[in-house]
Amino acid sequence: MAEGQIRKALSGFYYVYADGKVYQTRGRGVFRKQNLTPLVGDYVVFESGNQDEGVIKELLPRKNELKRPPVANVDVGIVVMSAVEPDFSTQLLDRFLVTLESNHMEALIYVSKMDLVDEKESILSAVSYYEGLGYPCLLSSSSDSVTQQEREAFAEKVEGKLVVLIGQSGAGKSTLLNKLSPELSLETGEVSTSLGRGKHTTRHVELLPLYGGLLADTPGFSSLNFDDIEAEELPFLYPDFREVAPECRFNGCLHQNEPGCKVKQLVVDGTFPEERYKNYLLFLEEIQNRKPDYSKKK
Template structure:
C-alpha cells in the first residue's frame, strides 16, 4: 500500500503528499470508532485509484502532536509575537512556550512588526524581555514583513524541518509567510481596533514548502489551556527551572513554599527572572484549580 504525509485538512478531506503526487482522501469510519483524528503532519497508509478518491487506512505512530493548532510530527514551533499591534505579551508567550516544551518541540521566538517600534517607542522594554529569553537559551529572531533583510535570519531554521507557525491572532504570521514566499498569497487582515487583537484569517492547517522545509500556517488563537500538564511537570517546561530543580532539597519540589529550594534562591539572586517565576506560579495555580477529568 502507498504511504504519504497529510499536508492539508479541510472540510473532512485529507490531502496526502506522496512524492510529487497529492491525493485527496477521506478517513475510514474505523478512525471515528477508535477516536483517532488524522492530523496534518501524520504519516499515513492510503489507497487510491485516482487523485480525488482516496482513503486513509492507517495513521502511523506520532512523535508529538498539538491540539491547537491540530498538527503532528513537528520538529520546531516558530512562535510569532508582535512588538506592537497587538502589544508584545510575555505572559502569553510563556503559555505557548510551556505547551511547546511539554511536547518536546523546539521553540523559536519570532518578534514581528519591529518596524512599528521606530515610531511608537517601547523598544527598551521589549529589548529587556528579548535579553531574558536569549539568556535562557531560546533563539529570538527580530523581523518585519516590510523589511526583507530582517527575514533572512529565519530562513536557516526551515532547512529540512517541519515547522509550525503559531501565535496570537493578528501578529502577522501570514504576512511573514507571504514575505518569505510571495506566491502563497495568504489572506491577511488588520487588527480589530475595537477588540485590540487580530482577526482570524487562516481557517485551516496546511503544510507548505518554504526553502527546503515544510511550514504550517495555522489559525491564530489568544488563549491556551494546560489540560495535559500536571503540577509536578510544569517546572520542567521552564528550562531555567529545570536546570536548577536538581539542586532543590526535595525531589518533588514545587518551588513555592518548600525550604532550600534552588529555584526560589535563583529568583532572589536574579538567576531566574521574576516575571517568568510569577508566570510559573500563576500557571501552577491554574493547574491546581483545574477540574478533575473522569
C-alpha cells in the same frame, strides 16, 4: 496501498502527498469509533484508485501533536510575538514555550512590529533573557520586508523540518510568511481595533513547502490550556528552573511554597525575572485547580 503525509485538511477531506503527487482522501469510519482524528502532518497508509478518491486506512505513529493548531509530527515551533497591537506579553510567550517544551519541539521566537514601538527596552531585555536560555530570537527590522540575515535564519530552522507558526491573532504570522515567500499570497488581516485582536484570516491548516522544509500557517489564537501537563512536570519545562532544581532542598520541588527553594532564591536575587516566575506560579495554580477529566480514564 501506499504511504504518504497529510499536507492539508479541509471540509472533511485529507490531502495526502506521496511520490510527488497529492491525493484527495477521506478517513475510515473506524477512526471515529476509535476516537482517532487524522491530523495535518500525519504519516498514513492510504488506498486510492485515482487522485480524487482515496481512503486513509491507517495512521502511523506520531512523535507529537498539537491540539491548537491541530498538527502532528512537528519539529520546530516559530513563536510569532507582536511588539504592539497586540502588546508583547511574556505570559503568552511562556505559555507557548511550555507547550513546545512539553511536546519536545524546538522553538524560534520572532518579534514582529518592532519598528512600530518606541519604548523597546523591556522587550529587548526579555528577548536577551530567552536567548540566554537557548531560544533563538529574531526581531523584525521592518513591517514591510525581511532582511537577508532574517531569511537565512529562517531557512536554517526550516530546512528538512516540519515547522509550525504559532501566535495570537494579529501578531503577523501570515504577514511574515508573505514576506518570506510572496508567492504564497496568503490572506492577511488588519487588527480589529474595536476588539483589540486580529481577525481569524487563516481558515484551515496546510503545510507549505518553504526553504526545503514544510511550514504550517495556522489559525491564530490567544490562549492555551495545559490540559495534558501535570503539576510535577511543569518545573521541568522551564530550562532555567530545570538547571538549578538539584540545588533545591527537596527533590520534586515545585518552587511554590517549599523552604530552601533555589528558584525562589534566584528570583529574589534578581537572577531570574520576577515576571517569568509569576507566570510559572499562575500556570502551576491553573494546573492544580484543573478539574479531573474522567473521559481520559478507561
